[in-house]
Amino acid sequence: xxxxxxxxxxxxxxxxxxxxxxxxxxxxxxxxxxxxxxxxxxxxxxxxxxxxxxxxxxxxxxxxxxxxxxxxxxxxxxxxxxx
Amino acid sequence: xxxxxxxxxxxxxxxxxxxxxxxxxxxxxxxxxxxxxxxxxxxxxxxxxxxxxxxxxxxxxxxxxxxxxxxxxxxxxxxxxxxxxxxxxxxxxxxxxxxxxxxxxxxxxxxxxxxxxxxxxxxxxxxxxxxxxxxxxxxxxxxxxxxxxxxxxxxxxxxxxxxxxxxxxxxxxxxxxxxxxxxxxxxxxxxxxxxxxxxxxxxxxxxxxxxxxxxxxxxxxxxxxxxxxxxxxxxxxxxxxxxxxxxxxxxxxxxxxxxxxxxxxxxxxxxxxxxxxxxxxxxxxxxxxxxxxxxxxxxxxxxxxxxxxxxxxxxxxxxxxxxxxxxxxxxxxxxxxxxxxxxxxxxxxxxxxxxxxxxxxxxxxxxxxxxxxxxxxxxxxxxxxxxxxxxxxxxxxxxxxxxxxxxxxxxxxxxxxxxxxxxxxxxxxxxxxxxxxxxxxxxxxxxxxxxxxxxxxxxxxxxxxxxxxxxxxxxxx
Numbered sequence: 086x087x088x089x090x091x092x093x094x095x096x097x098x099x100x101x102x103x104x105x106x107x108x109x110x111x112x113x114x115x116x117x118x119x120x121x122x123x124x125x126x127x128x129x130x131x132x133x134x135x136x137x138x139x140x141x142x143x144x145x146x147x148x149x150x151x152x153x154x155x156x157x158x159x160x161x162x163x164x165x166x167x168x
Numbered sequence: 169x170x171x172x173x174x175x176x177x178x179x180x181x182x183x184x185x186x187x188x189x190x191x192x193x194x195x196x197x198x199x200x201x202x203x204x205x206x207x208x209x210x211x212x213x214x215x216x217x218x219x220x221x222x223x224x225x226x227x228x229x230x231x232x233x234x235x236x237x238x239x240x241x242x243x244x245x246x247x248x249x250x251x252x253x254x255x256x257x258x259x260x261x262x263x264x265x266x267x268x269x270x271x272x273x274x275x276x277x278x279x280x281x282x283x284x285x286x287x288x289x290x291x292x293x294x295x296x297x298x299x300x301x302x303x304x305x306x307x308x309x310x311x312x313x314x315x316x317x318x319x320x321x322x323x324x325x326x327x328x329x330x331x332x333x334x335x336x337x338x339x340x341x342x343x344x345x346x347x348x349x350x351x352x353x354x355x356x357x358x359x360x361x362x363x364x365x366x367x368x369x370x371x372x373x374x375x376x377x378x379x380x381x382x383x384x385x386x387x388x389x390x391x392x393x394x395x396x397x398x399x400x401x402x403x404x405x406x407x408x409x410x411x412x413x414x415x416x417x418x419x420x421x422x423x424x425x426x427x428x429x430x431x432x433x434x435x436x437x438x439x440x441x442x443x444x445x446x447x448x449x450x451x452x453x454x455x456x457x458x459x460x461x462x463x464x465x466x467x468x469x470x471x472x473x474x475x476x477x478x479x480x481x482x483x484x485x486x487x488x489x490x491x492x493x494x495x496x497x498x499x500x501x502x503x504x505x506x507x508x509x510x511x512x513x514x515x516x517x518x519x520x521x522x523x524x525x526x527x528x529x530x531x532x533x534x535x536x537x538x539x540x541x542x543x544x545x546x547x548x549x550x551x552x553x554x555x556x557x558x559x560x561x562x563x564x565x566x567x568x569x570x571x572x573x574x575x576x577x578x579x580x581x582x583x584x585x586x587x588x589x590x591x592x593x594x595x596x597x598x599x600x601x602x603x604x605x606x607x608x609x610x611x612x613x614x615x616x617x618x619x620x621x622x623x624x625x626x627x628x629x630x631x632x633x634x635x636x637x638x639x640x641x642x643x644x645x
Contacts, residue, residue: 087574090641104572106292106301106308107229108627111237112634120643134304134565135224138445142239145444146416158174159567 090117101130110136118149118167125167132160182561185554202481205469206544212462213548217300217555223451226297227597228288231623240412244441245448247401249456254606256460258393264383267463267501270609271594272369277611281618284589289626291582295505295596299549303556308571308579315583320510323591324530330357338364348493352527359529373608392608413441459503466501478544490515490537498535498545504599506590508545511537
């Protein structure tokens, strides 16, 4: 399983880093957010719990807004709006 | 309903693990009271595992996330844990009940920290972090644990061609130490590095450097805790605040209509940074207090049984295999991670191949290679994995994760670097950094100073690597 980053529709992107451990999910999230436009929404799927803490704090620092946090069978699905 | 069922099942597994450790403790104690000594390690290990997983407590993250994603959360959490542990430890030390022994201070600690720091970023977790992540079902972390274990065991016994890399002065100095013939100290890179180089360095604490006795209120509390830990920690956090955390706080204040920050606002921002992650802060508190109590309780057990080291207890119980020439086994008296990982591999190699693994300083003279089933520190590490599994199960975060080839490669490279770094420093992020810094040993700070550029270099590498992968997906910058 390799990481997947793609545009799913106008203004919506998906980053799937399931299976990845630290520091990959947070680095890929940072890089994905750098590549989308303000107002776009990035959906991140990851299953490494500690990366969630880093992504949360990173968004607090940058001002990007986490719209939704879901947990499904040990995986985390977060929607982040780039500010 | 499906969710409720899986939660119930998780909870059941958590209790099964807890029950298993309880059963081990009770049944071994019923068999022989000396086993309580091993159980002390076990239960403190379990608490470390619970707290590490709850706070996602990882030293790798502390150094790495600052550089990789500008997140100071873990650096703050670890500093809090160190300060709390240092306070509890200083009270124990002031009473003359500390089990702590400082390590030799020298440039080798910085170099070892550099290698270890790079390794823990590659591996995706430090030595203790990999234990708790193994408990989360992360098999990549298990590969890291294996790599740390194997690389250490091989590294401490490497001789032959490696002897040619030993400076003449180390060789002579090592021979002059008059170690028992069975150690064969003139053969083996690590033996000569330890006996001919590291041991020649000064062993000290902040209290001693200031001319105070360690086991005094002045030395332990003022020297080791206030001057050796609290002051430098507060200054370091100040740097972290101004470089990484302040920007977000200023933006928040601007939103609230504040244009210029007063000194009081800055203090509020500093406090906001300290209290940003409750989970991490709570874990730091629990680890700090537990690590301090661990020393006290073990010292109590040593006094009760009239021993200075678990080697004597193992011999009394009839386990004389793998005990060092000094009659000792690895029994630090506090939290430790890597040495016991080297031991079980050393034990296995000697048992299966018949090779002599006791002819080196690390195993033969100091730590021994007892059967892992009765190795106190191995009980601690297994319980750490179990404790983390319990916490992960209770929060529905347990997930069995198979490693990919890419991640396994980083795990092996990182684990091997950590194994080598840990042996060069005589400890990992716990034994060489956390424990030493908190007990006023300057060599702990030296290891930490090395870890910073080590982590930085590895983060630079991963930045380049992930950039390449993003480009491959058609998202080059």
